[in-house]
Amino acid sequence: MTGWLHHLIVLPIVLPMVASAIMLLLSDRFRQGIALGTTALLVAIAAALLMQTMAAGEPWVGSYRLGNWAAPFGIVLVVDRLSAMMLMLTSVLGFTALLYALARWDRAGPRFHVLFLLLLMGLNGAFLTGDIFNLFVFFEIFLAASYGLVLHGSGQERVSAGFHYISINVATSLLFLIGVSMLYGVTGTLNMADLAVRIPNVPPEDVTLLESGASILGIAFLVKAGTWPLGLWLPRTYAAAAPPVAAMFAIMSKVGIYIILRLSMLLFGDEAGMAASFANDWLLIGGMATIAFGTVGILSANTLTGIAGHYILVSSGTLLAAIGTGSERVLAGALFYLVSSTLAISAFYLVVELVQRGSAGEEAVSEPVFEDEYVGAHAVEEDNEIGVAIPATLAIIGGGFAFCALLLSGLPPLSGFIAKFAIIDGLLAQRQTVAPQTWLLIFLILGAGFAALIATMRAGIDMIWTPEDVKTPALDIVEAVPIAILLTICLSLMLWAGPVMSFMEATVSNLDDRAVYSGAVLPEPPAESARP
Amino acid sequence: MEIVLALAIGILTGSGVWLLLRPRTFQVIIGLALLSYAVNLFILSMGRLRVDAPPIIRKGVPVDPAAFVDPVPQALVLTAIVISFATTALMLVVLLASRGLTNTDHVDGEESQQ
Numbered sequence: 001m002t003g004w005l006h007h008l009i010v011l012p013i014v015l016p017m018v019a020s021a022i023m024l025l026l027s028d029r030f031r032q033g034i035a036l037g038t039t040a041l042l043v044a045i046a047a048a049l050l051m052q053t054m055a056a057g058e059p060w061v062g063s064y065r066l067g068n069w070a071a072p073f074g075i076v077l078v079v080d081r082l083s084a085m086m087l088m089l090t091s092v093l094g095f096t097a098l099l100y101a102l103a104r105w106d107r108a109g110p111r112f113h114v115l116f117l118l119l120l121m122g123l124n125g126a127f128l129t130g131d132i133f134n135l136f137v138f139f140e141i142f143l144a145a146s147y148g149l150v151l152h153g154s155g156q157e158r159v160s161a162g163f164h165y166i167s168i169n170v171a172t173s174l175l176f177l178i179g180v181s182m183l184y185g186v187t188g189t190l191n192m193a194d195l196a197v198r199i200p201n202v203p204p205e206d207v208t209l210l211e212s213g214a215s216i217l218g219i220a221f222l223v224k225a226g227t228w229p230l231g232l233w234l235p236r237t238y239a240a241a242a243p244p245v246a247a248m249f250a251i252m253s254k255v256g257i258y259i260i261l262r263l264s265m266l267l268f269g270d271e272a273g274m275a276a277s278f279a280n281d282w283l284l285i286g287g288m289a290t291i292a293f294g295t296v297g298i299l300s301a302n303t304l305t306g307i308a309g310h311y312i313l314v315s316s317g318t319l320l321a322a323i324g325t326g327s328e329r330v331l332a333g334a335l336f337y338l339v340s341s342t343l344a345i346s347a348f349y350l351v352v353e354l355v356q357r358g359s360a361g362e363e364a365v366s367e368p369v370f371e372d373e374y375v376g377a378h379a380v381e382e383d384n385e386i387g388v389a390i391p392a393t394l395a396i397i398g399g400g401f402a403f404c405a406l407l408l409s410g411l412p413p414l415s416g417f418i419a420k421f422a423i424i425d426g427l428l429a430q431r432q433t434v435a436p437q438t439w440l441l442i443f444l445i446l447g448a449g450f451a452a453l454i455a456t457m458r459a460g461i462d463m464i465w466t467p468e469d470v471k472t473p474a475l476d477i478v479e480a481v482p483i484a485i486l487l488t489i490c491l492s493l494m495l496w497a498g499p500v501m502s503f504m505e506a507t508v509s510n511l512d513d514r515a516v517y518s519g520a521v522l523p524e525p526p527a528e529s530a531r532p
Numbered sequence: 533m534e535i536v537l538a539l540a541i542g543i544l545t546g547s548g549v550w551l552l553l554r555p556r557t558f559q560v561i562i563g564l565a566l567l568s569y570a571v572n573l574f575i576l577s578m579g580r581l582r583v584d585a586p587p588i589i590r591k592g593v594p595v596d597p598a599a600f601v602d603p604v605p606q607a608l609v610l611t612a613i614v615i616s617f618a619t620t621a622l623m624l625v626v627l628l629a630s631r632g633l634t635n636t637d638h639v640d641g642e643e644s645q646q
Contacts, residue, residue: 133608140615147622156633160641163557163626167639170564170619171552174571177612181605185578190604 008052009064009077011045012087012124016117023114032102035113039098042091042120050084054503061510061520063130071130071522072194078130078521081507082335086127086258089339092489093251093346094120096482100350101244103478108153108242115152119145119248126255130521132180132217133190135259139176143169146252149245150237161240168233172223179217186210193521196266196514211278214268218279224256225316227286228293235297235309243353246305247346253312254342257319261331264323265511280324284437287321290314291444295451304352304463307455308345311408314448315341321441322423327430328512332504333422340415340493344407347486351400354475355463393475401460403487409453415493420445422501537577544570555644557627557637561620568616572609579605 019038023031053060064077079087098106098116106112122142129135147169150162184190186206187198202210219230226234234253238246260283270276290313297310315337322334403414410416424445427438493500510516544566551563579602587603589595627637634641 133611137611137615140619144618144622147619147626151626151629154629156641159626159630159633163623163630163639166619166623166626167552167560167564170616170623171567173615173619174564174567177571177608178574181575181578181608184604184608 006064008045008048009062009079009128010066012042012049012091012128013077013121015041015045016121016124020114020117020121023117031113032106035098035117036095036102038117039091039095039120042124043088043095046084046087046091049079050081050088053079053081053084061517063521072189072191075134076130076191076193076521077128078193078517079128080517081503081510082258082262083127085335085339085503085507086254087124089254089342090120090123090127090251092485093248093342096485097244097248097346097350100247100479100482101242103476105153105242105244109151111148112152115145115148116248118142119149121145123251123255127258130192131190132183132192132195136173136176136180139255140173142252142255143173146249149248150241152245153242157240161237164233165237168223172220175216175223176220179213179215179220182209182213182216186213191521192263192266193518196518197522199267214263215279217263218260221256221259222286222320224253225260225320226253226256226290226313227316227320228290228313231290231313231316234312235301235306238309238312238349239303239305243349246308247349250312250342250345250349253316254319254338257316257323257338260320261323261511266514266517269512269514277326280326282324283320284324284441287317287319287324288437288441288444290317290320291441291448293317295444295448298448298451298455301455304355304459305349307452307459308348308352311341311348311452312345314452315345318423318445318448321444325427325430325438325441327426328505328508329426329429330423331426331508331511332501333419333424333426335504335507336415336422336493336497336501337419340407340419340490343486343490343493344404344416347400347483347490348404348408350479350483350486351397351404354397354479355401396475396480398460400483400487401456403490405453405456405460407487407490408449408456410449411453413494415490415497416449418494418497418501420449533581533583537573537581541570541573541577544573555638555640557630557639560639561623561627564623565616565620568612568620572612575605575609575612 061080066075119142122138125138147166186209223230294310294313298307301307319334322330406414407416410420424442548563548567551559582601585601587601587606
C-alpha cells in the first residue's frame, strides 16, 4: 500500500470523529444526512479494506503508525483479515441500524446521531488497534457512547437498567486496567506484536503473574461478551435500550469475543512457551455454561426482546467454547457463525420492535427529568414524511420474523444452519475419538437452536399469526429496507457459503501466523528488543 | 515505601468493593471512585517504585536510563484518571435522573421488601 491509500486504515476512526464534531456545530436539520452519509462511507471504506486483505493471496497484515513513531514505542493500527471482517460487520450494522432509527427513534432524545457515530468510532478503533492500552481507550470511547445510547429515550426502565449497565462496565474497566498494567509489569511493553515476541521469553518465575494478569484482562472481556455468570446484566440492558440501539449493541458483545480470540491466538498460541493456551479449558467450560444458561433464558423469556437478549448469550457462549477448543476448523466455522448470528440478532431486534408496535401499542417513551431537558419529539406519529407506508405490512413483518427465527434456530437452509454445521463438523473431525465434553458441546449447541425455535414459534403464534386485536402497525419503507438488507446479507451468506467459508479458513490460518503479524508491525527483526 | 503503597491500595480497594455492594446509588459511585484510585496506584506500582527520579529526560543531556523512572505507567494513570473522572460525572447525572424518576436512591429503583 502506497500513497494516500495507506491512510485508508485510519479513516474508520477519523471519519466518524470528524463527522460527529461537525454535527455539533450545525443545526439539527443536517444531522440525519451527515450521519447517514458517514455510515455509508464507512461501509465503503470497510469494503475497500476487506478487498485489500483478500486481494493479497498470502497472509497480509497492514499497519499504520499513528504519529509516525516506530512500533513498540508509538501506537499502531493493524488491519488483517479478521479486523477487516469485523469492521465490515460493524459498518453494515451501523448503516442499517441508523437507517432504521431515522424513521422515528432518532427523535426520541437529544444528540442521537453524534453518540451513534462515536460508538462506531470506538468500535472501529477497538478492532483496528495494535496496542492494548489504546484498546482500553477505544473501549472507553464506545462504552461512553453506549451509556448515552442506552439512556436514549429516557424513561424509568432505561435509567434504572442504564445505571446498572454503567456501574458494571466502569468496574470492568478497572479490571481491564489492572490486567493491562500487570502485563506491562511483566513484559515491559503494551504493543500486541511486541508482547507476542516477548511472552515466550518470560522467565518461569514470572509466568504465574503473567497468567494472572492475562486472566484479569480476560475477565473484563468476558463481562462484555456476557459469559455466565458475568453476563446477567446483558438481557435486561439490551431489552431496555431503544430497538435500533439494541440492534447496534449486538456487535458490542462480539468485541469481547474478538479481543479474546485475538489475544489468545497472538499472545497465548502454541509458541508462547509456558503460558501457551493456558485459558482454553476455562473458555470451553465458561462457553458451555453460557450456552446452557442462555438456553434456559430463551425458554423462560416472556418477551421477544428477552429471547433476543438470551440468544446473544448463547451466541457468545458458542463462540467462546469454539475458541476454547483451539481447533482451526472449529474456529473457521465459529467466525461464520459470528457474522451470521450477529446479523440475525440485529435484524431480530428491528423486527421485534415492529411486531410489538403492532400488538402492544404505544407506550410513553419520553419523560423529562430535568427542566431544561429536550423532550423527545416522539409524538411525531403523523408527520412521518420520510417514508411512505407500504401495503401488506403484516405479511412482510411476519415473513421477516419467520426468516429471523429460522436463522436464530439454525434450521436449514439458511446461513445459521451452515455455520452450526461447520462448527460441529470441525468438532467431530478434531480427533479420532470424540471426547465426552465435545459431545456435550454439540448437544448444547443443538439444544440452544431447538430452544430458540420453540420460543420464537410460540411468540410468533401469539403475536402475529393469531391476531385478536392486532392493529396493523404503520411500516415505513425506511424501516423495512434495513431489515431487508440484513436478511439479504444472511441469504447471500447462504448462497455463497463456499467462498465465505474459505475466506474464514484463510482468516483463521492468518491468525495462526504470528510471525507475519509481528513482522508487519515491528520495524525490524525484534532480536534486540527482546528481553532475556 | 512498599508497605505504605500496598496498604493504601488494599484499604482503598476494600472500602471501594464494600461501597460498590451497597444498595444506595451514591455509595456505589463513591465505591467506584475509591476503586479507581486504588487501580491508579496499582498501575503506578507496576512501573516499579522509585523515589526522587524524574520521568522526563532533558534535551541535550546524556541519558542514563537508570536515573529515570518509567514514564509509561504515569502516562497510563493520567489517561485512566481522565476517563474515570468523566464516567463518574456521567454516573452522577444518571443518579439524579434515577432519583427524579423513582423517588428513591435505591439502585434497583425501588426499596427492597424486607
